[in-house]
Amino acid sequence: MALRKLGTDPDSKNSGSPTVYLDEETGNYLLQGWKVLDAERLAQMDIPDHETVIEFPQRMVQFFPEVNGGFGEDV
Structure with missing residues (x-):
């Protein structure tokens, strides 16, 4: 399974959650x-x-490709 991290909550105090992934x-x-x-x-x-x-x-929601033009935070 190839998971791609699309984005982590910019307001997260520990930079770990919530997070959006895509199973490619x-x-x-x-x-x-x-x-x-x-x-x-x-x-x-x-x-x-x-x-x-x-x-x-x-x-x-900003991290979903349907919303942001197809890109995650790691692009």
């Missing part, structure tokens, strides 16, 4: 973010056992 083989995005553990929020979703929920800030 499948064309799917992988999102690294904060685990959602709040039971009240999770109860409002229908989450299968094989899935998880992460929180991802709106400011990270």
Whole structure:
């Protein structure tokens, strides 16, 4: 699997999360973010056992190629 890092949150205090990756083989995005553990929020979703929920800030949308003209932060 060839992953390409598209961008890390410019407001991250530790420069590690959230992050957007592209799987160049499948064309799917992988999102690294904060685990959602709040039971009240999770109860409002229908989450299968094989899935998880992460929180991802709106400011990270800038790293998706569909938004930024096809480039990630490492270009």
